[in-house]
Amino acid sequence: MTDLRSSSAFPTVMGRRKGYDPEAVDAFLESARAAFESETPAVTSADVRSVGFPLVRDGYEVAAVDAALGRIEDAFAQRERTEALSKRGARAWVGASRKLAQEVLNRLSRPKRKKFARVPLLRFGYRIDEVDLVAGRIARYLETGEGLSVEQVRTVAFRMQLGGYDEVQVDAVLDAVVDVMLSVG
Incomplete structure (x- = not known):
């Protein structure tokens, strides 16, 4: 190993x-x-x-x-x-990876400040502007192949803000991006 x-x-x-x-x-x-x-x-x-x-x-x-x-x-x-x-063959594997990539891209293509659910105003969540910036970079990677490494996605960190994006949703999408990148790489 x-x-x-x-x-x-x-x-x-x-x-x-x-x-x-x-x-x-x-x-x-x-x-x-x-x-x-x-x-x-x-x-x-x-x-x-x-x-x-x-x-x-x-x-x-x-x-x-x-x-x-x-x-x-x-x-x-x-x-x-x-x-x-x-077990499944290349066509099925690529198809599943494409489907997941499209789901991620659909999420990340939402309008700014509306890509993820927000936490209540008096709770902390991820900073919206930072997440939107990273989301744009990931979307460009998925659409055009713009350079982005698995390590960059794995290590991204966001500051917190009151009423920010829900951490669980953002982290789930980042995990899905890593899955897509590892499945094709």
């Missing part, structure tokens, strides 16, 4: 900063390794993308773990793509 690292490969944070809980990271990586080596994996690329770890003192450096998780997600996605192609 691509780079399922041992715990000694991750640097730890020092001082007041916090990092990912080493026990949680190590346990997940061990389960991911076992799943990848299994005939019927219990972990998927989506599971890797959505995993979260508690932040603790003397934890693993977040950026190092996130980079490794990105490589692991890529490995699982490649395996899933290969299996799907052999």
